[in-house]
Structure formats: structure tokens, C-alpha cells
Amino acid sequence: MDAFYASVEWLRYPQLKGLPMVIGGGRRKEDDLIGRLNAERPERTWTAADLADIPVDFFPLLRDYVGRGVITTATYAARPFGIGSAMGLMKAARLCPQAILLPVDFDEYRRYSRAFKAVIRDIAPVMEDRGVDEVYIDFTDVPGGQRESGRVLARLIQKSIADATGLTCSIGVAPNKLLAKMASEFNKPAGISIVREDDLQTLIWPLPCRKINGIGPKADARLQAHGIHTIGDLAARDQAWLVAHFGRSYGAWLHDAAWGRDARPVVTESEPVSMSRETTFDRDLHAVRDRAELGRIFTRLCEQVAGDLQRKGYVGKTIGIKLRYDDFKIATRDQTVAEPTADARRIRQLAGQCLKRVPLDKRLRLLGVRVGSLAKADAVRADDSTPHADLPLFQQAPSATEN
DNA sequence: TCTGGGGTCCTAGGACCC
DNA sequence: TCTGGGGTCCTAGGACCC
Numbered sequence: 001m002d003a004f005y006a007s008v009e010w011l012r013y014p015q016l017k018g019l020p021m022v023i024g025g026g027r028r029k030e031d032d033l034i035g036r037l038n039a040e041r042p043e044r045t046w047t048a049a050d051l052a053d054i055p056v057d058f059f060p061l062l063r064d065y066v067g068r069g070v071i072t073t074a075t076y077a078a079r080p081f082g083i084g085s086a087m088g089l090m091k092a093a094r095l096c097p098q099a100i101l102l103p104v105d106f107d108e109y110r111r112y113s114r115a116f117k118a119v120i121r122d123i124a125p126v127m128e129d130r131g132v133d134e135v136y137i138d139f140t141d142v143p144g145g146q147r148e149s150g151r152v153l154a155r156l157i158q159k160s161i162a163d164a165t166g167l168t169c170s171i172g173v174a175p176n177k178l179l180a181k182m183a184s185e186f187n188k189p190a191g192i193s194i195v196r197e198d199d200l201q202t203l204i205w206p207l208p209c210r211k212i213n214g215i216g217p218k219a220d221a222r223l224q225a226h227g228i229h230t231i232g233d234l235a236a237r238d239q240a241w242l243v244a245h246f247g248r249s250y251g252a253w254l255h256d257a258a259w260g261r262d263a264r265p266v267v268t269e270s271e272p273v274s275m276s277r278e279t280t281f282d283r284d285l286h287a288v289r290d291r292a293e294l295g296r297i298f299t300r301l302c303e304q305v306a307g308d309l310q311r312k313g314y315v316g317k318t319i320g321i322k323l324r325y326d327d328f329k330i331a332t333r334d335q336t337v338a339e340p341t342a343d344a345r346r347i348r349q350l351a352g353q354c355l356k357r358v359p360l361d362k363r364l365r366l367l368g369v370r371v372g373s374l375a376k377a378d379a380v381r382a383d384d385s386t387p388h389a390d391l392p393l394f395q396q397a398p399s400a401t402e403n
Numbered sequence: 404t405c406t407g408g409g410g411t412c413c414t415a416g417g418a419c420c421c
Numbered sequence: 422t423c424t425g426g427g428g429t430c431c432t433a434g435g436a437c438c439c
Contacts, residue, residue, distance in 0.1 A: 007439095024407080070407050072439095085439085088405040104407095131410090131439040216437045249413080273411065280407060318431085328406075332433060368408085 025069030063097030178262035205232030278368025287360035306344035324366035
């Protein structure tokens with residue numbers, strides 16, 4: 001199988017090109033920027049179509065941010081300051097106070113996400129959705145997909161996405177998903193990289209282990225402790241040694257990954273496993289002293305997750321909660337019931353029972369509500385209408401011959 | 404003045420069944 | 422008195438990803 005891994009980049013404000021800028025933080029909507037413009041620069045009427053005309057000095061700066069947000073993404077000009085995704089904004093403000101800070105607008109990202117994926121599916125229908133800005137593509141059967149090792153098709157996809165959406169994207173082409181993902185990072189932004197099987201030693205082995213999708217900070221620290229820093233170091237270890245130190249499953253996977261082996265297919269469709277809503281409070285809350293406020297937030301989370309389920313047509317039978325304490329420790333509790341639900345009051349009731357099973361002596365920083373073991377709502381209703389569907393075989397209703 | 408929100412998958416122990 | 426093995430489901434925690 002040959003795979004593309006494509007991820008998109010996107011800059012909505014051409015006037016910010018080359019400037020350090022981060023997106024992230026609080027609950028403000030992008031509309032606020034337009035509203036503020038109309039209030040403070042009334043010489044014209046500003047709309048969402050005028051984003052490119054917003055003066056650079058009008059954008060809010062990172063140094064003025066107060067709160068608990070993190071960076072969702074940062075421009076390449078911001079990264080030399082040590083700024084990157086998932087970093088706390090307060091910390092980022094110390095590293096680069098002059099950076100421009102934009103609020104996240106997930107509704108807008110989802111619109112662009114749908115658009116760029118539709119373009120890709122038109123060209124190469126075997127596409128796996130990996131989130132808002134990333135996809136895998138199996139182009140084995142796409143006409144012309146093998147020309148110049150896939151470079152021709154990759155260019156076509158880039159141009160089609162740019163024409164339809166104005167977005168740029170980087171693309172990696174390789175014999176499998178694992179290598180395609182790594183290849184896509186070689187030439188960012190807006191580049192195309194091709195990694196062949198023969199390139200393993202020269203292009204992949206010098207990379208740090210963290211570049212493998214699936215080796216995170218914990219596994220990397222353990223590998224480092226054994227003197228394993230690069231993927232080449234990892235490949236040099238016996239599989240048996242890796243299995244002995246990292247477990248049968250993970251150890252064997254580490255060995256395969258280091259040797260560029262990955263047989264996972266590109267998965268075009270999948271059902272959701274769970275849906276959840278969670279929120280980090282502006283200040284840590286106490287279960288007793290802030291009971292009323294916590295109760296309101298809890299109810300809202302249940303209503304939100306119920307709304308998500310209903311809108312997407314799912315019900316679930318495992319209802320759970322998640323707490324993050326002020327010391328950042330996490331506790332979860334869940335409960336499975338016979339009758340799947342998408343009802344806010346029922347979810348609130350079951351989640352409330354979970355809440356009673358968890359320690360509430362420490363201050364809370366985050367509260368979440370989750371519904372899992374999902375099924376399609378219409379499929380569940382169809383089951384209900386099937387007579388005796390839940391009767392065990394040995395308890396069937398008496399047959400006519402026994403009368 | 405560190406550290407969001409929405410997910411998936413894996414592990415491991417216990418209950419329970421055959 | 423000592424003590425099977427499957428298998429599935431449930432629960433809690435944790436690693437990891439975008």
C-alpha cells in the first residue's frame with residue numbers, strides 16, 4: 001500500500017504573514033474582533049469579509065492575555081521563540097510577549113476541514129479522517145497515482161485544495177501510514193516529501209524517537225533512560241529486548257515502527273466510541289463552598305453532551321464523569337446501564353451517582369461528562385420493536401405443537 | 404501565574420458464566 | 422481439600438493524538 005499523509009496550514013490574515021502569532025485561549029469568538037473594530041474604528045463598516053484589511057496594530061497581543069488557555073497552533077515565525085502547540089499561554093507570553101494572539105474558532109475550522117476533505121475525496125476516495133487538519137490517503141488504486149512515485153498526484157491534490165479553499169498543505173508519500181506521516185513533516189509548510197523503503201536508514205533512522213506517531217513523552221523518556229535516542233538506536237535493539245522492557249505488544253510494535261513496518265489499512269469509515277464535554281474553570285472550585293456553581297456547570301455539561309448525541313443520532317449506555325483536581329490528578333468514574341440514553345436528565349442523574357463515588361476533598365479544576373458504549377439511536381428503536389428479541393433461546397414462548 | 408477540549412486504544416483486576 | 426480454563430463485561434487509570 002502506498003499512503004499519503006496530508007496536513008493543512010492556513011493563514012486567514014495575510015497581513016500577519018511572517019509575524020509571530022498564536023491561536024488559542026479563552027472563550028471569545030472571532031466575531032468579537034469584528035465587533036470591536038466597528039466600535040473602535042467606525043470610519044467604515046467591518047464584516048467578516050474584511051479580515052485582510054484589519055490593521056496589524058489592532059490585533060490583541062499575547063502579553064495582555066490573562067487566563068488558563070493553551071496554544072492551539074502557532075505560526076512558523078513564532079516557533080523560534082520556543083512556542084508551540086499545547087503550551088500554556090501565560091508561559092508563551094513570557095517567551096514572546098509581542099506575539100499576536102487570536103481566539104480559536106472551531107466552527108470556522110470545521111467548515112474549512114469539510115471543504116478540503118471533499119476536494120481530496122473527489123480525487124482519491126480512500127481517505128481516512130484524522131482530525132480537523134489531517135488525513136491519510138491510500139492512492140494505490142488512483143489513476144496516475146504511481147507517476148513520479150506519487151509526486152504528480154500530490155501536486156494535483158495541493159493545487160485543487162488551494163483553488164477550492166485557499167489553504168496550503170504539506171504531503172508525505174510513503175509505503176505505509178507510519179512513514180507517510182513522518183515524511184509529511186520533512187517539508188513544511190506546503191511541501192511534498194517522498195520516502196521510499198530504501199530511505200529508511202538515511203532519512204528515518206537519524207530522527208529522534210518522538211517523531212514516531214505513537215511514541216509520546218513517557219515512552220520517549222523510558223527509551224532515553226536506556227540510551228535510545230534516535231529511531232536508529234531503537235532499530236538496533238533486539239525485538240526480544242524491547243519486548244522484555246516494554247511489554248509484548250508495545251515492544252513488538254516499537255521494533256516494527258523503527259524498521260518502518262506498518263500494515264494498518266487506511267480506514268475510510270468508523271463509528272464514534274464516546275462523546276464528552278468538559279470544562280476547565282476560571283478558578284479552582286470547591287465541592288462544598290462552590291456547590292451551586294458546580295451544579296450549574298454539571299447540568300450544562302450534561303445538556304451539551306445530550307445535545308451532541310441527539311444531533312448526531314446516538315445513544316449510549318455508559319455514563320461517566322471526569323475530574324481534574326488542583327494538583328492535576330485525574331479521577332474518572334462511570335456506570336453502565338441496560339437502557340441506552342441521550343436524555344439530559346437521565347445523563348445528569350447517572351453522572352450524579354458517579355460523582356458520589358469520587359473523593360471531593362480537594363479543589364477541582366475541571367469537570368467533564370462522558371457517554372460511551374454508543375449505538376445508533378434508530379437502530380436501538382428498531383430493536384425495541386422486535387418482539388422477544390431479548391428472550392434467551394431456552395426460554396422461547398411455547399410453540400403451537402405443545403398446545 | 405504553567406498545563407484546553409475532544410477523542411482512541413490499551414491494560415489489568417474482578418465479577419460472572421459455562 | 423484443593424482448585425480447571427475459557428470467555429465476556431465492567432471499571433479505573435493512563436498513554437497518546439489532533
